[in-house]
Amino acid sequence: MAVFAAREACLLFDSKGRRYLIELIVGAQFHHHQGLLPHDDIIGAEEGATLYSSLGRPLVALRPRLADFALKMPRGAAVVYPKDTGAILVWADIKPGDIVVEAGTGSGALTMALARAVGKEGRVISYEQREDHAELARKRIRGFFGFMPEQIELRVGRVEDGLPELRPDRIVLDLPEPWHSVPLATQCLAAGGIFCCYLPTVPQVQQVREALAASGSFLDVMSFEVMMREWTVDGRSVRPSHRMIGHTGFITVARKREPAGESG
């Protein structure tokens, strides 16, 4: 494994298991309540190395997983939670080589996961209507990968304006009114293509389900939520943790079909 380099993201763990996400900058210092740690001590160190603060406290340096980075990065818009990201990738069946249209880019958390799933041979065309969010997402994506992956194309604008000229395999929407994109999705998705959206409230789910049903172009439609309950394992105290993320969003997935009478 390559040693840590300047500009890389690094996750520091203190002796209590608290985690701190930093970007490694030559000459900078990490300020922990139990002493300072120069970034220069981490740059050039092996991943997993234990380093010591100016007060002799140990800090372990690891590269963040995408889930760590998404939850810890400073962000403008709410991100898709990692527990939901996994379900989106699986149920929207995002795979190497896919062309995915995504919106809104927001903080870029889902964009990064989509980019990994489609790989270099795929494309993620991500729309964000707010320039400030798009700019922040660009920074976060560079911060995580260390560069802008070639398969990601960030576009500033409304996804509804871009969709008509695109022919994606998958459409993945995390925005408040995805039903406006349903008629466009019926035109631009090929049969077998997948429409997926992530919504925080039940009325929104109802409205997108009505739009999908009214289009007559989708089948195998399902809406679900993902619950993840972490457990505490500490000696004989083995039990669910007291705290849990109670609600994030509902995922809806639908498959495009041929209009009735046109399939063989």
Ligand SMILES: C[S@@+](CC[C@H](N)C(=O)[O-])C[C@H]1O[C@@H](n2cnc3c(N)ncnc32)[C@H](O)[C@@H]1O
């Ligand atoms: C909840 S955030 C998306 C977060 C993102 N999925 C992530 O994981 O970081 C929703 C974003 O959608 C953008 N948005 C809302 N409507 C849009 C539209 N019609 N086209 C493009 N972007 C839109 C908003 O500006 C906002 O940044």
